[in-house]
Amino acid sequence: MSVAVPSARGRVRAAVVPYPLIVGLLGVAVLLSVVVATGVGPVRVPAGEVGRILVHHLAGGGDTTANADLIVWRLRFPRVLLGAVAGAGLALAGAVVQSVVRNPVADPYLLGLSSGASVGAVAVITTGVSVLGALTLPVAAFAGAAGAMAVVLLLARHRGRLLPLRLILVGVTCGQLLGGVTSFLLVSTQNSAAQQQIVFWLLGALSGAGWNVLAVPAAVVAGGLVLLTVRARRLNVLVLGDEAAAALGVDASRLRLELLLVTTLLVGTVVAVSGGIGFVGLIVAHLARMLVGADHRRMLPVTAGLGALFLLWSDVAARTLISPAELPIGILTAFLGVPFFLLVMHARGLAADGAP
Template sequence: MTAPTPDPLAEPAARRRGDKAAGRTTLAATLLVLAVLLLASATAGLAIGSVHVPPGQVWGIVTHALGADRSEPYWSGARETIVLDVRAPRVLLGAVTGAGLAVVGAAMQALVRNPLAEPYLLGVSSGASLGAVVVIVFGVTLLGPVSLSAAAFAGALGALFLVYATARTGGRITSVRLVLSGVAIAAVLTAVLDLLLLTTDRGNEARAVLAWTLGGLGGVTWGTLWLPSAALVIGIGVLLVQARRLNLLLAGEEAATTMGLDVARFRARMFVLLSLVTGVLVAAAGPIGFVGLMLPHIVRLFVGGDHRRVLPTAALGGAVFLVWADIAARTVAAPSEIPVGVLTALCGGPFFLWLLRRDARRGTDRGVA
């Protein structure tokens, strides 16, 4: 009896299905591990500080505040205030900011097709810093306690409009002109910021400006936490919907256009979205650098380049990283506090140099001068 002839197309199709199933399993496992790490990191962030609170007591305070535990509290009111009103908003802001910067960085690297791109590429952080400096130096308090954040966001928005007005020629905006305009506007705004600092005759304002421009999570309250959280949810939601189009850009502009994507319009819309999300995050926590540069590259080592996998993984990874960076900022030089942006720069600077050397080595291997 003659054996049936094997179908030459069946084996590759089965292999592709197996690869997809393995990829989904890897993604699920990675997300689960990161979610557990984020939960453990948040617990550590609530427990570690000048007043140590045992993890079990932390969970008791949190569950009691949520109404899940109605037993009689066995902790002091001071510890409850420290956990709920001082540390909890700070930990949540760290998670939100880390997640947002990592997601924006991943999308920005795809849009400009440059592995060295990061959320502050379009000068948003310089505009936000200038807005904050104006409030600090001139003592503007028209909006009360949110004056600083409001001015920082207004500065970020103003910088975005300047960049787009400069980059727009003939009704079109190219990514090259947009990036160059962002660099130029950032340089001008930074010069104005430095001029304000040099002309102020009060040292306290200069120290406050330096602390803000280095980034930090202190001073956040529950009342100001909703805006960066909303920006993160909206930003991730839109980017996940557009993940397939981001993947098309990885093949190049011509290939993406051939597949039906209006590259110029898509990039313009995404740049506006990413800049607005970045502006909100900078207004809340200051310009914390290198998170949006490092985390996308790190997560791609585990889940590949598909943005349907990169975006959620980068969000969780960025949240874990910045929560631990803030814990280190609070404890390394206690009782003094190091700006968290200093620690992210200490981590990100060597990573940036490694990335440059890696890309240079790849260019040499391909015969690129």
């Protein structure tokens, strides 16, 4: 099947700059940003020295006793990489959710995924359970997201089909309920340290990044990008609506289920290691469409790259704006996301007639 449904305006914009050049420039920007961002902090490390340290370790060299080596390799580089991975994952999830529910202002929060992950993580923090050691909180967060998605999928089915409007309504309702559960767990605990940890985690934080937590989300996001890119042609068809998809031989309900399962895996894994970071998918997916058009074969890789850049630099701002203290990264993404949401809503005429 060879189907692509970018808008006419999207095709014109994409033709201005060749797509391979856009991807190449984006890749270079991500690599340079990783090096520069690693050197930014209370103790600044020049980009040249950061590059030498990274090359030394990546070439198989061992740790040194230099303070710069400790700061770069042990502390900041894993955090910067995790920010890039988390940003790419959340951006991809947002792009897919918007296409699945055919709503331009959708993101993973709309389907209750992030709320479910928060319930799982907060339950672990408040109870102090550590059955799996350091993996307990990530596993609980992922289980919460998966459980929320299972409930939403069960309640959103109508005569064996998944309908976009029902997905939104059920997702928003479940998200509100799960948010109430999270708030109850927060206020019911008597542990003030746990309360502080919960609040900071709910607003998003990458301060706990380390080499031990990087491999799993990196593998999941990379695998998710590959799976979604393989399904990009069918995702293009899904945007046209169920009847058009059926006419082209695509089972819209089954495809929607597959895409939502991949999205759940992405969101659950990312939220498990970074907390609740909102608006990334909403902002970045729109920027990617503006840059390369609506064809998911072109848009998804660009979305991942832009998401990595966006969250990487948001984290840099979070750890430097009020240094030596640190802002939860979700505060910054909310400051950017809410105005962007309102602009998109106004541009699309959602306030007037509810149509995307």
